[in-house]
Amino acid sequence: MNNSKRNTLLTLMLVLAMWLAACGAPTPAPTAAPATEAPTEAATEAATEAPTEAAAPANPNIILATTTSTQDSGLLDALVPMFQEQTGYVVQTIAVGTGEALKMGEEGNADVLLVHAPSSEKTFMEGGHGKDRLLVMHNDFVIVGPAADPAGIKGMATAREAFTAIFNAGAVFVTRGDDSGTHKKELALWKSAELDPAGQTWYTETGQGMGASLTVASEKTAYILTDRATYLANKGNLQLEILVEGEPGLLNVYHVMTVNPEKSDKINYEGALAFANFLVDAATQEVIGQFGVDKFGAPLFVPDAGKDPAELGLDS
Amino acid sequence: MGFDADVFAITSLSLQVSLIATAISLILGLPFGTWLALGNFRGRSFLLSVVNTGMALPPVVVGLVVAMTLWRSGPLGDLRLIYTPWAIVIAQTVISAPVVMGLTAAALEALDPRLKQQLLGLGASRLQMIWHLWREARLPLLAALMAGFGSVISEVGASMMVGGNIKGQTRVLTTAIVLETSKGEFERALALSALLLVITYLINLALTWIQQKGAKR
Structure with a gap:
């Protein structure tokens, strides 16, 4: 290694060190450490009354x-x-x-x-x-699916009827399968229809969040239970339509x-x-x-x- | 998507966290890798195999273990590090240190063994010998550094678990890409991906330039 080479390396490391110092090592989320004891009253106050001003x-x-x-x-x-x-x-x-x-x-x-x-x-x-x-x-859950609606659930009054129709048609249905609130809701709906989709070939488990699962359902032209908010937020990217909605049992x-x-x-x-x-x-x-x-x-x-x-x- | 303040903060945090983790990995990996390559002791090949396995550690497994350690209910919960940038630095160091270590050992083992004897024969002290060997192996050593950095800047599983992807606190480029994707904001996700690639490229370009400059002396 000749000198100029070593100098380049040194310079680079120096610049890097300075840049890091300038940015000031990653700012950790402000921790409680410094003033744990001092203003305890302020905290209890802020908590009990509806907090109106920023008392630290x-x-x-x-x-x-x-x-x-x-x-x-x-x-x-x-x-x-x-x-x-x-x-x-x-x-x-x-x-x-x-x-x-x-x-x-x-x-x-x-x-x-x-x-x-x-x-x-x-x-x-x-x-x-x-x-x-x-x-x-x-907010509420809705059952969405492809416009072609192979199981013919569009406009059905209850989720129970719709799930029964999907089950009987063996139409592809995407489930979150992630123990989320939506997943739990879906399982409860299957239970209320007295059906068990587990192990059926058309029952597709993604193990992902709502947005990602909606994308999967759209790509697979499948049915899926979703909360309305996530559906609306993602609607532009999806080829899925609301088919069943408005039942009290679908409230989230x-x-x-x-x-x-x-x-x-x-x-x-x-x-x-x-x-x-x-x-x-x-x-x-x-x-x-x-x-x-x-x-x-x-x-x-x-x-x-x-x-x-x-x-x-x-x-x- | 404009290059707004949020994007700048996310990018800057990504770089700081990954560069610090890479630097710590270098500090740990270079001496330990050298010791593994040059040492002559029982259990050396076993240790090497452990380090080489460590090079393939899945980030999500590291994330899980580090998160369980740093959670309030975990053994180091009192440090209050979970969901801070330092938690990400710790996890990324665990991921990249074995990479730097393993590739350092491989780089030094690839040198002609007679070189070591020669240097010692010429009266070099042990430290001088190691310094010369590092210089001799600088090309693969820089490659080790690049591989270490590459393994953490692109990693998402561990950053998500121990950092929590908190807006303005621990959101880094990769976790932001996952979030934008799950929100269905594919354009934004793609723009962030492009940014990540450009940054990774620039850093590797700089290192490659140093590496090649050294090669053609």
């Missing part, structure tokens, strides 16, 4: 475990910055299937959950994993749950409660009710805070 919370980090549908529809991108601005909390949003989100709550790896699988949520609460559970909003109801702080002292209960209260706050509910109107011409979610769950066909 003692522990600003909250982990929100939620479903892919809230992220893929873009709703959280609208709500989370609002919340952060109002309260000073920093939300780490982890979008996973409902099954994984509930598991994260059970193990104390998340502070607050926004999910849509009411029966699993009830089990979660009964198991002492959650502290508060509030009704937030709903979201609750927010705070994780029981007794599980671990690392759980940020104040932050979790502040986020839950924010979601059911009148102003936020208004934003939820308007979300999607400008882009799709119709709202994607219906705000439900304070409503009686029975109105939505839930028993609790």
Whole structure:
């Protein structure tokens, strides 16, 4: 190696080092570390009253475990910055299937959950994993499929009839198969039709999120159960039409749950409660009710805070 | 798609995280790989086979193990590193360090064994000998560095699991591509993919230039 060569290498490394220094090593999400004790009062205040001003919370980090549908529809991108601005909390949003989100709550790896699988949520609460559970909003599921509609389900009044027709026709049906809220809903619908599609050749399991599964269904000219929000957001890329909709049994109801702080002292209960209260706050509910109107011409979610769950066909 | 502030932040984070992980891998991999290549001890071939297997570690497996370690319920939960850029650096280092190690060992083993004897015979100290061997093997060593960087800048499974793809905090190019794809924003996903490829190309271009400049002296 001659000198000029070595100099080039040195220069390059130097430039790299300087650039890295200038960027300042990756900024870790602000951790609670520095001021854990100081302003505890501020935090409790911010949590109990409806938080109005940005009093710096003692522990600003909250982990929100939620479903892919809230992220893929873009709703959280609208709500989370609002919340952060109002309260000073920093939300780490982890979008996973409902099954994984509930598991994260059970193990104390998340502070607050926004999910849509009411029966699993009830089990979660009964198991002492959650502290508060509030009704937030709903959207609905629709059954979509190719325009040709080989099983002839278009316009059927109930999902039960439609699933029976698909089963009898042996038409290709795509399932998420990922233990998500949508997957659980689909399994419940098969059960209500007293059918078991598992193992049928036409029953295609993707193991992916809603958006990706819709693409698969479109490519395979298959039927699929989807939430309306994700369908509308992806509609431009899909050759799928809404065939069955509007049945009370197809409602997709979201609750927010705070994780029981007794599980671990690392759980940020104040932050979790502040986020839950924010979601059911009148102003936020208004934003939820308007979300999607400008882009799709119709709202994607219906705000439900304070409503009686029975109105939505839930028993609790 | 405009080159907006979000895209800049995502790209910058991708580069910082992957370059830091590659640098740590180099610091760990170069000495350890050298020791594996030159050492003469029992269990050497076993260690080599372990490192070579490590070169094929699936990122998603690394992601799972690192995530379970860093979760609040995991053994290192108190460090509060999960869902931070440092968690991604850790996972990517686990992925690229064996690559750098394994290829370093291979590069040095490919040298003529008589060179080592000659250098020592000429009175070189052990450190001087290693320095000369590194210089002699600089072409494959730079290739090792490129392979290490390539394995992490393009990796998505581990970054998704330990970083969480959080907007403005841990979203990197690959996880952003997955998100845009699942949202059905294929144009945006493609634009980000092109950006990732261009950046990877530029970095490799720089390294190749150094490598080839060294070759033609």
